[in-house]
Amino acid sequence: DAGITQSPRHKVTETGTPVTLRCHQTENHRYMYWYRQDPGHGLRLIHYSYGVKDTDKGEVSDGYSVSRSKTEDFLLTLESATSSQTSVYFCANGPEGTDTQYFGPGTRLTVL
Amino acid sequence: GDSVTQMEGPVTLSEEAFLTINCTYTATGYPSLFWYVQYPGEGLQLLLKATKADDKGSNKGFEATYRKETTSFHLEKGSVQVSDSAVYFCALTINQAGTALIFGKGTTLSVSS
Numbered sequence: 203d204a205g206i207t208q209s210p211r212h213k214v215t216e217t218g219t220p221v222t223l224r225c226h227q228t229e230n231h232r233y234m235y236w237y238r239q240d241p242g243h244g245l246r247l248i249h250y251s252y253g254v255k256d257t258d259k260g261e262v263s264d265g266y267s268v269s270r271s272k273t274e275d276f277l278l279t280l281e282s283a284t285s286s287q288t289s290v291y292f293c294a295n296g297p298e299g300t301d302t303q304y305f306g307p308g309t310r311l312t313v314l
Numbered sequence: 315g316d317s318v319t320q321m322e323g324p325v326t327l328s329e330e331a332f333l334t335i336n337c338t339y340t341a342t343g344y345p346s347l348f349w350y351v352q353y354p355g356e357g358l359q360l361l362l363k364a365t366k367a368d369d370k371g372s373n374k375g376f377e378a379t380y381r382k383e384t385t386s387f388h389l390e391k392g393s394v395q396v397s398d399s400a401v402y403f404c405a406l407t408i409n410q411a412g413t414a415l416i417f418g419k420g421t422t423l424s425v426s427s
Contacts, residue, residue, distance in 0.1 A: 237415075244403060244418055245403070245415070260414055301407045301413065303415055305357040307356060
């Protein structure tokens with residue numbers, strides 16, 4: 203079980219507005235990930251973290267930043283939202299010693 | 315680069331029919347292979363996994379065998395139920411923590427009674 207909560211679950215915002223999505227885990231796993239899901243693309247990695255203050259870029263990182271100041275929280279920020287960032291965002295985590303990832307319930311973001 | 319190709323959907327079946335969803339992969343290393351399932355309005359749930367050639371993953375009546383010679387990981391179930399209606403994703407990762415899951419585009423399964 204991921205033990206992940208994501209907030210908000212739904213958000214509608216306007217182009218140019220900053221947006222922060224929160225991922226909180228209760229499992230204390232070392233690795234955390236942000237993916238976006240778009241029709242016809244499956245899920246694609248945005249950023250991931252391998253520890254507190256340790257993060258790296260994924261396949262589709264442009265326009266996104268992340269922060270991890272505590273083991274349990276992984277934040278995804280859109281500095282200036284664009285319509286192309288309308289998507290469903292999933293957070294995932296994974297324990298050390300395994301390559302399995304467990305997913306949260308998702309956040310549906312609409313940028314008008 | 316690494317990639318996953320799975321059959322296009324939607325797949326429409328009657329209850330108790332046999333299910334196969336094809337998945338093939340391209341990877342430079344020795345990947346772990348996964349099937350995830352997404353029920354409407356929910357996140358992804360791990361259905362099964364296999365970490366080396368000839369391993370069989372199984373869960374809830376679903377099975378998939380890691381075939382290195384054909385680079386495939388086809389999902390099968392002998393008798394589907396209406397409750398199996400969902401989107402199924404095949405995915406791979408190179409065998410270490412902290413690396414991305416590479417997903418196929420997903421296959422929608424619809425089962426009618």
